[in-house]
Amino acid sequence: xxxxxxxxxxxxxxxxxxxxxxxxxxxxxxxxxxxxxxxxxxxxxxxxxxxxxxxxxxxxxxxxxxxxxxxxxxxxxxxxxxxxxxxxxxxxxxxxxxxxxxxxxxxxxxxxxxxxxxxxxxxxxxxxxxxxxxxxxxxxxxxxxxxxxxxxxxxxxxxxxxxxxxxxxxxxxxxxxxxxxxxxxxxxxxxxxxxxxxxxxxxxxxxxxxxxxxxxxxxxxxxxxxxxxxxxxxxxxxxxxxxxxxxxxxxxxxxxxxxxxxxxxxxxx
Numbered sequence: 001x002x003x004x005x006x007x008x009x010x011x012x013x014x015x016x017x018x019x020x021x022x023x024x025x026x027x028x029x030x031x032x033x034x035x036x037x038x039x040x041x042x043x044x045x046x047x048x049x050x051x052x053x054x055x056x057x058x059x060x061x062x063x064x065x066x067x068x069x070x071x072x073x074x075x076x077x078x079x080x081x082x083x084x085x086x087x088x089x090x091x092x093x094x095x096x097x098x099x100x101x102x103x104x105x106x107x108x109x110x111x112x113x114x115x116x117x118x119x120x121x122x123x124x125x126x127x128x129x130x131x132x133x134x135x136x137x138x139x140x141x142x143x144x145x146x147x148x149x150x151x152x153x154x155x156x157x158x159x160x161x162x163x164x165x166x167x168x169x170x171x172x173x174x175x176x177x178x179x180x181x182x183x184x185x186x187x188x189x190x191x192x193x194x195x196x197x198x199x200x201x202x203x204x205x206x207x208x209x210x211x212x213x214x215x216x217x218x219x220x221x222x223x224x225x226x227x228x229x230x231x232x233x234x235x236x237x238x239x240x241x242x243x244x245x246x247x248x249x250x251x252x253x254x255x256x257x258x259x260x261x262x263x264x265x266x267x268x269x
Contacts (some may be wrong), residue, residue, distance in 0.1 A: 004087045005192060008222065010121050012087075013070060014137050017112045020065045022133050025110040025126030026253075028058050028095055032104070041183035045202040055079050057100040058094035064170065066090050076243070078218045088116040091243070093145025093218040097194025101128075111196035113221035118239050123225035125196045134226050141205050142230035152205035152231040153254035158186035161197045165212030174213070178263075185259065189265045195249070202251045205246075209252040211263055222247045227251040235269035 005013075031054050035250075048244050059077045067090075069076060074089045090112065097108030106129050114122035124135045134149070136142040142149050153162050162182055166175045182189055192198060192205075195215050201207040203226045212220075220236065228234040233254050237247040248267045252260045 014122045021110045021124045021126040096196040107192045109197045111222045120221045121226045123222035130146045136226040136229035142226045149204040152253045154208050154253045160187040160208040162189045162209035163207045167214040170213040195219040196223040199227045201228040211250045
């Protein structure tokens with residue numbers, strides 16, 4: 001199925017999404033920075049899922065700014081829901097890494113993807129840690145504040161750094177077993193709690209692997225495209241399945257494909 005959008009339309013959307021991600025990301029960072037201790041309103045939606053005032057404000061701002069420019073597009077956000085459309089849909093996580101944001105741990109970001117005809121055409125991620133924006137347009141490479149980024153050239157597993165996510169929807173015993181296996185290969189590993197940011201760490205070569213067994217589409221689509229366009233090897237289910245039910249994502253340095261093949265086998269990707 002071919003996209004209804006030509007290169008001009010896609011690039012116009014990418015430019016707007018970059019601006020929106022930077023503006024909304026900075027607004028969220030300023031909102032968090034200006035809060036007095038204990039004043040951030042939090043609703044607990046589950047063991048690993050929190051909503052804040054900032055989440056809702058950020059998503060509404062992203063929705064308003066994107067749809068005011070592109071009113072025929074549809075919108076799907078983590079907080080407000082929505083649906084994917086026949087033509088093009090914005091898939092948005094206004095604050096990816098909400099728990100980090102709540103606690104003042106700066107590993108969080110804004111994730112904006114644009115999907116058309118079952119493919120991710122645009123990925124934009126605001127990285128709060130560095131106050132920078134990563135972006136990619138399918139087929140055009142990956143960039144950090146306009147400068148190209150590339151996956152690491154690592155080939156020796158003893159030099160690898162990996163990031164593992166974990167969802168409470170999946171087995172923690174399996175997570176521990178995987179951590180142990182990678183550790184025994186000599187790899188160092190992290191768990192940081194913000195999938196979009198973890199994926200751009202692979203894109204810029206700071207990490208050699210990001211893997212999580214279950215994520216929602218808004219957590220992964222933008223970062224996965226950026227990692228892929230940076231030269232990382234990326235595997236995940238098709239977009240339609242991810243929009244409906246979520247799923248796994250694997251992104252890794254190409255020189256370690258053999259080391260991580262067993263993870264693809266686990267997921268059947």
